[in-house]
Amino acid sequence: MSDFTKRKSKEEVISSLKGIALEMHNKMERGTPPTMTLPVRSKTNIAFDQKLEVYKYGKKKTIRDATSLGSARQLLRSLYVTEFIEQMIEAGKSSTLREMYYISESWGHGKFGTQNDSNNLAEDLEIVTKCLREDFKLRPEEDGARIIGDVTFEEKNRKGDWMRINCRDDVGDSGYGVPYNVESEKLKLITEDVDFIMAIETGGMFDRLVENGFDEDARCALIHLKGQPARSTRRIMRRMSDEWKKPIIVFSDCDPWSFRIFASIAYGAIKTAHISEYLATKGAHYLGITADDILAYDLPSDDLTKQDLNALDAELTDPRFNSGYWKEQINLMKELGKKAEQQSLAKYGLDFVTDTYLPEKLSAIGLDY
Amino acid sequence: MSDFTKRKSKEEVISSLKGIALEMHNKMERGTPPTMTLPVRSKTNIAFDQKLEVYKYGKKKTIRDATSLGSARQLLRSLYVTEFIEQMIEAGKSSTLREMYYISESWGHGKFGTQNDSNNLAEDLEIVTKCLREDFKLRPEEDGARIIGDVTFEEKNRKGDWMRINCRDDVGDSGYGVPYNVESEKLKLITEDVDFIMAIETGGMFDRLVENGFDEDARCALIHLKGQPARSTRRIMRRMSDEWKKPIIVFSDCDPWSFRIFASIAYGAIKTAHISEYLATKGAHYLGITADDILAYDLPSDDLTKQDLNALDAELTDPRFNSGYWKEQINLMKELGKKAEQQSLAKYGLDFVTDTYLPEKLSAIGLDY
Numbered sequence: 098m099s100d101f102t103k104r105k106s107k108e109e110v111i112s113s114l115k116g117i118a119l120e121m122h123n124k125m126e127r128g129t130p131p132t133m134t135l136p137v138r139s140k141t142n143i144a145f146d147q148k149l150e151v152y153k154y155g156k157k158k159t160i161r162d163a164t165s166l167g168s169a170r171q172l173l174r175s176l177y178v179t180e181f182i183e184q185m186i187e188a189g190k191s192s193t194l195r196e197m198y199y200i201s202e203s204w205g206h207g208k209f210g211t212q213n214d215s216n217n218l219a220e221d222l223e224i225v226t227k228c229l230r231e232d233f234k235l236r237p238e239e240d241g242a243r244i245i246g247d248v249t250f251e252e253k254n255r256k257g258d259w260m261r262i263n264c265r266d267d268v269g270d271s272g273y274g275v276p277y278n279v280e281s282e283k284l285k286l287i288t289e290d291v292d293f294i295m296a297i298e299t300g301g302m303f304d305r306l307v308e309n310g311f312d313e314d315a316r317c318a319l320i321h322l323k324g325q326p327a328r329s330t331r332r333i334m335r336r337m338s339d340e341w342k343k344p345i346i347v348f349s350d351c352d353p354w355s356f357r358i359f360a361s362i363a364y365g366a367i368k369t370a371h372i373s374e375y376l377a378t379k380g381a382h383y384l385g386i387t388a389d390d391i392l393a394y395d396l397p398s399d400d401l402t403k404q405d406l407n408a409l410d411a412e413l414t415d416p417r418f419n420s421g422y423w424k425e426q427i428n429l430m431k432e433l434g435k436k437a438e439q440q441s442l443a444k445y446g447l448d449f450v451t452d453t454y455l456p457e458k459l460s461a462i463g464l465d466y
Numbered sequence: 467m468s469d470f471t472k473r474k475s476k477e478e479v480i481s482s483l484k485g486i487a488l489e490m491h492n493k494m495e496r497g498t499p500p501t502m503t504l505p506v507r508s509k510t511n512i513a514f515d516q517k518l519e520v521y522k523y524g525k526k527k528t529i530r531d532a533t534s535l536g537s538a539r540q541l542l543r544s545l546y547v548t549e550f551i552e553q554m555i556e557a558g559k560s561s562t563l564r565e566m567y568y569i570s571e572s573w574g575h576g577k578f579g580t581q582n583d584s585n586n587l588a589e590d591l592e593i594v595t596k597c598l599r600e601d602f603k604l605r606p607e608e609d610g611a612r613i614i615g616d617v618t619f620e621e622k623n624r625k626g627d628w629m630r631i632n633c634r635d636d637v638g639d640s641g642y643g644v645p646y647n648v649e650s651e652k653l654k655l656i657t658e659d660v661d662f663i664m665a666i667e668t669g670g671m672f673d674r675l676v677e678n679g680f681d682e683d684a685r686c687a688l689i690h691l692k693g694q695p696a697r698s699t700r701r702i703m704r705r706m707s708d709e710w711k712k713p714i715i716v717f718s719d720c721d722p723w724s725f726r727i728f729a730s731i732a733y734g735a736i737k738t739a740h741i742s743e744y745l746a747t748k749g750a751h752y753l754g755i756t757a758d759d760i761l762a763y764d765l766p767s768d769d770l771t772k773q774d775l776n777a778l779d780a781e782l783t784d785p786r787f788n789s790g791y792w793k794e795q796i797n798l799m800k801e802l803g804k805k806a807e808q809q810s811l812a813k814y815g816l817d818f819v820t821d822t823y824l825p826e827k828l829s830a831i832g833l834d835y
Binding site: 190 | 623674812
């Protein structure tokens with residue numbers, strides 16, 4: 098496993114960050130312009146890692162070199178961000194990426210142009226220091242997932258106390274809200290009495306399965322992904338897979354964006370390919386809605402838009418979808434010219450999904466219940 | 467108070483819905499085409515109700531008449547929806563509005579054209595029957611609010627047991643997730659030890675106030691609105707205002723959409739003006755970010771877009787904003803040509819909002835802490 102999975106102390110995080118400043122300083126003393134070397138972060142530079150069984154960045158590199166103005170600005174920002182993170186760690190604080198963007202107002206030439214700049218830099222620093230953004234105390238804006246089912250976690254609360262929460266008995270209808278940091282210093286996996294984990298794209302379907310008692314009938318934990326899953330959502334699934342040896346089953350809409358959600362869970366996301374072995378769960382299974390399902394279950398569907406078609410074409414050149422299964426699904430969807438939502442199963446009534454669809458689909462992969 | 471606030475039994479709900487069918491049937495027997503009379507649901511037909519102190523629909527009506535095809539279709543749908551709701555109530559089920567849209571696939575000529583049609587019809591039926599959508603067991607897609615602070619609720623879980631949850635001690639960092647139904651049969655307000663309730667637009671700012679311990683320092687409960695607040699979010703604020711007599715303070719971005727969020731909380735939303743006395747909290751206070759704040763605190767801001775300017779102009783002819791305060795704010799924002807986010811306060815560091823901004827703004831309205 099890479100260095101990322103070895104948890105670092107506060108001191109190690111600060112020292113890794115300071116290492117960047119030191120290296121720049123040393124280069125300047127030697128009369129060499131400071132540089133920072135980073136992998137190219139696009140789909141043209143990800144490849145399957147045979148050992149880790151997830152997609153990682155390949156060999157293509159970009160070099161930030163202080164002799165060009167844009168790169169020099171990025172290096173300056175790295176120094177300001179380092180200082181900011183050090184202050185947060187010392188004060189026991191965290192901040193959103195958006196707050197960091199605004200804080201850069203006082204960084205002179207280091208001020209971020211856009212929010213995207215600050216997000217990317219946080220990931221760059223992960224790559225260079227082999228620390229995690231969570232170690233840097235930087236949080237995303239989006240909410241984490243919700244979980245319902247017979248699994249028990251311990252979360253360290255603001256006061257430093259460990260609270261034990263069973264996601265079936267100790268939560269209301271909306272379930273357990275996953276915090277942004279799900280590493281062992283913040284969250285522990287305690288006990289479970291489930292056979293698998295089902296990750297669900299939409300809130301409506303999550304609520305349907307909860308109301309129908311699917312978690313109890315099928316002995317599973319349900320996770321609401323909330324669209325493109327946050328890092329903490331992907332990480333907690335990976336931990337449940339590693340520590341509890343439970344299969345991760347993904348149940349989403351049938352559209353190109355849902356395929357990407359699955360790819361980020363099972364293979365690794367392009368933006369975070371430097372930590373795929375941390376966030377992605379090899380062997381996660383795409384249950385549906387598949388393009389075949391639209392035909393097999395005669396589901397209400399919508400026409401693919403131009404954006405949808407472009408996204409499907411992009412997927413055909415994405416190494417993560419370079420398998421017989423995905424090529425077939427993508428080509429079938431293009432042929433049909435249709436996409437369908439999870440909730441379209443309601444065409445046959447509110448119980449069809451739990452009485453018919455899921456038992457059939459789960460049985461096909463050997464998960465009878 | 468109107469009939470809406472008297473909670474109805476399952477039998478009363480079913481009988482109200484059947485009343486619609488009966489009335490149509492009777493008219494047809496008499497040889498008269500069935501009709502349904504509804505208020506015009508737009509800003510041109512809302513007015514301040516002196517007694518209820520919220521905005522309600524005025525006198526303009528539209529009549530659905532079975533002699534036109536579109537109206538006849540709507541009447542047919544009403545009958546199908548009535549039957550569907552009755553089945554759900556009897557089975558102890560609920561459904562999302564999206565599911566109802568898909569279920570209408572089998573309703574022949576009653577099939578909904580768009581999701582919007584099904585949403586609007588649910589509201590129409592509320593008006594005609596004086597029941598609530600929650601009585602009909604229809605749920606929205608969006609998640610409810612999150613709450614953190616020293617307030618205690620009891621929520622009835624799926625098994626019918628009442629669970630007591632303190633929103634400071636019994637929840638993780640993400641807080642208590644408000645369910646879609648917050649009526650007394652589902653949720654009880656038990657105890658509180660706070661001086662006010664602060665409703666916050668963005669997740670980033672909610673998390674900031676939580677991390678800074680603002681709920682404890684300022685003795686308040688914090689609610690994350692998640693943008694335009696769900697009905698359950700507005701309703702739970704109204705209940706906390708009524709039952710606990712606590713002021714509701716709204717802290718949002720400074721842009722035209724945030725002003726609408728506030729209006730829906732304090733005055734009533736246009737789409738739900740038939741139940742404003744149920745969802746809106748008279749006396750809710752808009753704390754900021756105000757247009758003045760952009761100047762007073764020299765906040766980082768963005769230029770207003772064409773859409774923003776159109777929204778501001780629309781607000782100038784919205785009766786809810788027809789006050790000196792709002793006219794001044796809206797005109798000042800137009801004059802500046804700028805909007806600003808809550809998180810822009812981070813320009814002055816992560817503690818500025820809790821050390822300086824909120825104490826100053828709260829003190830100005832007599833809420834010193």
